[in-house]
Amino acid sequence: MPGVAVPRSWGPWGAWSGVALLSALWLLWLFWVGPGGAPGGAPAPQRTLTILVWHWPFAHRPPELPSDTCTRYGVAHCSLSTNRSLLARADAVVFHHRELQTRQARLPLAERPRGQPWVWASLESPSHTRGLDRFRGVFNWVLSYRRDSDIFVPYGRLEPREGPVPPLPAKSKVAAWVQLPGQQRRVQLYRQLAPHLPVDVYGRANQRPLCVDCLLPTVARYRFYLAFENSQHPDYITEKFWHNALTAGAVPVVLGPPRASYEAFAPPDSFVHVDDFGSARELAAFLLGMNESQYRSYFRWRERFRVQRINDWRQRFCAICARYPHLPRDQVYQDLQGWFQA
Ligand SMILES: *[C@@H]1O[C@H](CO)[C@@H](O)[C@H](O)[C@H]1NC(C)=O
Ligand SMILES: *[C@@H]1O[C@H](CO)[C@@H](O)[C@H](O)[C@H]1NC(C)=O
Helix, strand or coil: CCCCCCCCCCCHHHHHHHHHHHHHHHHHHHHHHCCCCCHHHCCCCCCCEEEEECCCCCCCCCCCCCCCCCHHHCCCCEEEECCHHHHHCCCEEEEEHHHHHHCCCCCCHHHCCCCCCEEEECCCCHHHCCCHHHHCCCCCEEEECCCCCCEECCCEEEEECCCCCCCCCCCCEEEEEECCCCCCHHHHHHHHHCCCCCEEEEEHHHCECCCCCCHHHHHHCEEEEEEECCCCCCCCCCHHHHHHHHHCCCEEEEECCCHHHHHCCCCHHHCEEHHHCCCHHHHHHHHHHCCHHHHHHCCHHHHCEEEEECCCHHHHHHHHHHHHHHCCCCCCCCCHHHHHHC
């Protein structure tokens, strides 16, 4: 046997060296894979994790996934793939709910390697999520916008600003809203507001579509943006708040989860919450009666922060690797429906 000296006889010394060898191996194991990582702050060697994405969300063809995909989002040693041949050796498999729901997709349960973590991923609200009761005892981790998710992926966040604060766009109009299809509480609230507040409504439903690049410059001219969510659930705060309002430079008037939920994400004086008013009329009077210094105070956050939008599924899936060492190993969502609809 080349390179390894194997003791010929297990005399007392031989036995001792065997123990020593085992101890050394054990120490080595602790060193490389132990929970504390390498002692003394030396970086533990990292193995590249393979995340298999079973269906690419909302797409029949996945984007190109070059090997440095996650590095570009600041996550090292993480490989995303949609190659299902990797099922047998992927470190985690992620299933996006929409495709499970609409295509009634079959899960590869029979081929699942023992102990392989499966991730359920969705950024839709519970009101627009069906069929969860099919997945009892299947998933180990949840990727969603909810703060109590295993992999928490909000639609956006504030991050410290570096560099100068851009000037606030000049305002010539009062309030804008992009209406999306559906008859929900937001439509009802809009109807109650409209007699008291000049609101310009954009969107396909109103024959006033806004192209993707037109949204920000259009909303920028308004003092307020009606960031009404399609349904009201804990932490369900979408791009309507982060992008359409904050990034555009309009004060968000929010209809969504309670104020406390918004305050977990953004300063309390960065938005107007509809729940703070007894009626639509009162809300309209407040918005119209606001003087300039009061209005400007809603933008104080801009001195310290900028909005980071998180809207790319590649970035969201790379977050699985970033969280991987901290995720619970023996967890199973026996009642995913109960958890999500809670
Ligand atoms: C998928 O992975 C298998 C196994 O590693 C490999 O042989 C195959 O070429 C891959 N397919 C594609 C399309 O990359
Ligand atoms: C603006 O409104 C705020 C709040 O109502 C008030 O405290 C402040 O004095 C007003 N400023 C001016 C210049 O009118």
